[in-house]
Amino acid sequence: MSEEPVSQPWARSPFPPIADYAFLSDCEATCLIAPNGAVEWMCLPRPDSPSVFTTMLDRSAGSFRLGPYDEMVPAARRYMPGSLMVETTWQTRTGWLIVRDALCMGPWHNIDERSHTHRRSPTDFDAEHCLLRTVRCVSGSVDLSMTCEPVFDYGRREPVWRYEGPSYGEVVAEPPEGGDLTLRLTTDLRPGIEGRGLHARTRMVEGDWHFVALAWSPLPPPRTLDQARERMERTSEYWRQWITLGNFPDHPWRSYLQRSALTLKGLTYAPTGALLAAATMALPETPHGERNWDYRYAWVRDSTFALWGLYTLGFDREANDFFYFIQDACRDGHQLQVMYRVGGEREIEEESLPHLSGYEGAFPVRVGNAAYKQRQHDVWGAVLDSVYLHARSREQLPESLWPVLKQQVEQAAAHWEEPDRGIWEVRGAPQHFVSSKVMCWVALDRGARLARLYDEPEYADKWQTLADQIHAEVCARGVDDRGVFVQRYGSTALDASLLLLPLMRFLPPTDARIRTTVRAIAEELTVDGLVLRYRVEETDDGLSGEEGTFTICSFWLASALVEIGEVDQARKLCERLLAYASPLELYAEEIDTYSGRHLGNFPQAFTHLALINAVMHVIRAEQSLIPGQFNPANPGS
Numbered sequence: 097m098s099e100e101p102v103s104q105p106w107a108r109s110p111f112p113p114i115a116d117y118a119f120l121s122d123c124e125a126t127c128l129i130a131p132n133g134a135v136e137w138m139c140l141p142r143p144d145s146p147s148v149f150t151t152m153l154d155r156s157a158g159s160f161r162l163g164p165y166d167e168m169v170p171a172a173r174r175y176m177p178g179s180l181m182v183e184t185t186w187q188t189r190t191g192w193l194i195v196r197d198a199l200c201m202g203p204w205h206n207i208d209e210r211s212h213t214h215r216r217s218p219t220d221f222d223a224e225h226c227l228l229r230t231v232r233c234v235s236g237s238v239d240l241s242m243t244c245e246p247v248f249d250y251g252r253r254e255p256v257w258r259y260e261g262p263s264y265g266e267v268v269a270e271p272p273e274g275g276d277l278t279l280r281l282t283t284d285l286r287p288g289i290e291g292r293g294l295h296a297r298t299r300m301v302e303g304d305w306h307f308v309a310l311a312w313s314p315l316p317p318p319r320t321l322d323q324a325r326e327r328m329e330r331t332s333e334y335w336r337q338w339i340t341l342g343n344f345p346d347h348p349w350r351s352y353l354q355r356s357a358l359t360l361k362g363l364t365y366a367p368t369g370a371l372l373a374a375a376t377m378a379l380p381e382t383p384h385g386e387r388n389w390d391y392r393y394a395w396v397r398d399s400t401f402a403l404w405g406l407y408t409l410g411f412d413r414e415a416n417d418f419f420y421f422i423q424d425a426c427r428d429g430h431q432l433q434v435m436y437r438v439g440g441e442r443e444i445e446e447e448s449l450p451h452l453s454g455y456e457g458a459f460p461v462r463v464g465n466a467a468y469k470q471r472q473h474d475v476w477g478a479v480l481d482s483v484y485l486h487a488r489s490r491e492q493l494p495e496s497l498w499p500v501l502k503q504q505v506e507q508a509a510a511h512w513e514e515p516d517r518g519i520w521e522v523r524g525a526p527q528h529f530v531s532s533k534v535m536c537w538v539a540l541d542r543g544a545r546l547a548r549l550y551d552e553p554e555y556a557d558k559w560q561t562l563a564d565q566i567h568a569e570v571c572a573r574g575v576d577d578r579g580v581f582v583q584r585y586g587s588t589a590l591d592a593s594l595l596l597l598p599l600m601r602f603l604p605p606t607d608a609r610i611r612t613t614v615r616a617i618a619e620e621l622t623v624d625g626l627v628l629r630y631r632v633e634e635t636d637d638g639l640s641g642e643e644g645t646f647t648i649c650s651f652w653l654a655s656a657l658v659e660i661g662e663v664d665q666a667r668k669l670c671e672r673l674l675a676y677a678s679p680l681e682l683y684a685e686e687i688d689t690y691s692g693r694h695l696g697n698f699p700q701a702f703t704h705l706a707l708i709n710a711v712m713h714v715i716r717a718e719q720s721l722i723p724g725q726f727n728p729a730n731p732g733s
């Protein structure tokens with residue numbers, strides 16, 4: 097008989113469900129907190145740096161827990177309204193605790209010397225590089241426990257801890273052979289150093305407060321409870337001021353819109369204007385499968401679509417920062433890539449981390465993303481459409497951006513006839529993907545419109561002529577005998593990216609081909625009503641195994657259904673999709689319709705941006721029942 101512990105199939109997984117994590121951000125660093133109060137994922141100092149807490153991908157790779165000593169399941173957890181701060185309420189046999197967690201925001205701090213990391217213009221607030229946790233006993237008495245076990249470099253290098261000063265209140269952790277990252281923990285508890293961790297335990301009685309702060313830059317961390325509470329208050333004020341800039345409808349779905357907007361904001365990287373596709377890496381798209389990607393980078397497509405979502409809700413400042421990020425990326429004649437590191441770096445080599453077990457054993461644990469070298473022909477259109485959307489409302493554009501935009505239109509003009517890897521970044525052979533051609537049309541069409549805004553009629557005419565040519569070819573070669581737009585020339589496979597056709601105004605929603613395509617996707621490319629990207633058996637994506645339904649595609653379907661006038665069906669689909677939201681109204685990339693579990697990286701910008709678009713489509717369509725309130729020509733804008 098084997099002496100190995102047998103993993104029983106009915107045993108509860110030691111990994112929390114992906115959707116049970118809370119997401120925090122200060123628009124520079126992000127982290128995920130499990131329901132038991134443990135920070136299980138955090139990369140420092142940047143969101144694409146190696147992780148210091150990695151339990152999410154391997155139960156032994158380090159975490160930071162604050163909570164009752166003998167309870168692991170909280171009574172309740174919520175975001176404090178309008179913020180990315182989390183409040184966890186604990187009921188124990190002896191009393192009640194409330195823990196608050198935040199990545200602190202404070203006033204702009206580079207007063208005497210300019211910032212070395214910020215390339216975008218300073219605002220009034222800035223990240224304080226500090227994860228702050230306060231705890232209050234609100235009833236009875238509770239044994240509080242704190243364990244902080246960072247393991248540097250994705251769980252490979254255990255820390256060396258030392259006290260700073262004569263008391264227990266300040267302790268520093270560094271990698272054994274030193275390095276750039278120093279963690280400084282300040283607290284009013286009495287932590288002891290035990291092996292690789294810092295541990296504290298105390299009995300709290302009603303009215304007691306404590307704090308623990310973990311900081312990673314020279315900025316001063318809070319050293320007293322009063323300072324800690326003041327930092328919490330400042331952080332609340334930052335989020336209140338930000339969320340107040342948005343226009344949210346007075347509607348039962350408002351909280352989903354706010355949470356999605358806050359999540360997209362939390363995925364921005366303020367120093368450069370980059371926007372991450374998600375906060376995590378290697379969370380599996382198929383349970384125990386190989387589709388485990390690193391999403392902690394700025395995809396041009398995901399970012400520009402996210403700006404569209406934010407813009408729909410009245411947030412447009414993030415767009416400027418991202419456009420300058422693109423401008424930086426294309427400086428000195430560099431061609432636009434499909435993705436960048438958050439600092440704008442161009443190389444994102446992919447490798448696997450064999451020392452980590454992976455989430456529920458899903459392997460390989462990939463870091464980096466080889467898709468960065470791919471040719472994906474939608475990127476130029478994604479940028480042009482985003483800039484056009486913003487320029488149209490402001491009736492102006494930053495002068496310096498125009499030469500960069502011209503280059504993107506010219507790239508689309510030069511390459512639209514070539515095959516590419518498409519919007520889904522397939523790892524099989526390049527194909528003539530219809531959605532890529534359509535996005536090249538978007539580049540030329542929006543380019544021509546912007547050229548008119550810039551009073552450059554020759555460019556406008558030249559680009560419009562080519563846009564018309566692409567349009568004609570796609571309509572001739574991209575439609576099958578049924579009148580349905582297909583995934584790639586010469587095939588009859590469906591593809592959810594074709595839902596973008598009405599959303600990008602390639603054809604009016606009244607066009608029979610659009611209506612037939614949307615209906616075909618709804619009927620033939622769905623599992624229990626939720627949408628797949630494509631059928632894996634019909635698509636050479638270079639990978640094995642199934643994948644769940646792609647939630648961006650399901651929300652796109654809801655938007656497209658509104659476009660073709662199927663508002664009731666769209667509302668029902670939205671209702672179902674919103675019912676799948678995590679307890680904190682967050683979404684990963686995919687949903688397994690059988691179990692309802694979220695799959696893939698988390699929280700994912702794609703899903704949240706499409707949620708905003710779909711929900712606003714439905715709400716505006718409902719409002720159209722009140723005469724004069726709905727503009728059918730532009731329901732999603």
Ligand SMILES: OC[C@H]1O[C@H](O[C@H]2O[C@H](CO)[C@@H](O)[C@H](O)[C@H]2O)[C@H](O)[C@@H](O)[C@@H]1O
Binds near residue numbers: 373465467519
């Ligand atoms: O399907 C294989 C590809 O899957 C990932 O790409 C997906 O995520 C991207 C980021 O959100 C998104 O832009 C893309 O449309 C999605 O298909 C992965 O990043 C790729 O490396 C992989 O080839």
